[in-house]
Amino acid sequence: MKVTFLGTGTSSGIPMIGCDCKVCSSTNPKDKRLRTSAMISVNDVNIVIDVGPDFRQQMLSNQVKNVDAILITHEHNDHIIGMDDIRPFNFNSGKQMDVYAIERTAIELKDRFKYIFRNEAYPGAPQIRLHIIDPQVSFEISGIKITPIEVMHGRLRIVGFRIGDFTYVTDAKTISLSEMEKIRGSKVLALNALRRKEHHSHLTLQQAIEVVQEIQPDTAYFTHFSHWLATHEELETELPNNIFPAFDNLNIEI
């Protein structure tokens, strides 16, 4: 299995428009962070998690030729608003795109993208087959088992996903003990770490480290960084040995 971090920045991206802080003005390419998304490739099956505003650019820079399915963690704009750009995959495959989301997120998608889900959609509109998932029930995509992990994003119940030895959780603030058990045993954990200061709906850097210490994967990669946190270089020095700051277009084999 191969995992590609397509984007590792929070909702405003890094650099943030109009900001000349140390992180935003860094010349290190690893400090250029598009909105959070990842792609999991097993054999020839590509599964993308979240389709944010940078989806088109992410597909182009990673030369992605096919996407078999899209998993949506939650309905915040930075995780869904690139949906219109799935059209080239529809044109190339001649098929609908399979999109998986929990019920509330699916309702939100239908509302935000009315033109896609209308009965007589405009020709050329994205073609989507929406699958509503139960956050407590595993499902399969082309024989690949996907286990949703329910986490709290402030007061919003959202999902992460475990695929084999890899678990991807973004936008979490708290994770219940029973959901922690579902993550346990993962070799690699991707987890959000927003900034140092307390935030109502995101793990801080310290809280994310504590989650990793509790679950004890072999390695962890942090993502969904804000410009308030630190430069990539500073994070690399500061984080414990088995925790790495992810960066855009990072590829890992599991």
Ligand SMILES: [Zn+2]
């Ligand atoms: Zn900044």
Ligand SMILES: [Zn+2]
């Ligand atoms: Zn969010």
Ligand SMILES: [Zn+2]
């Ligand atoms: Zn987010």
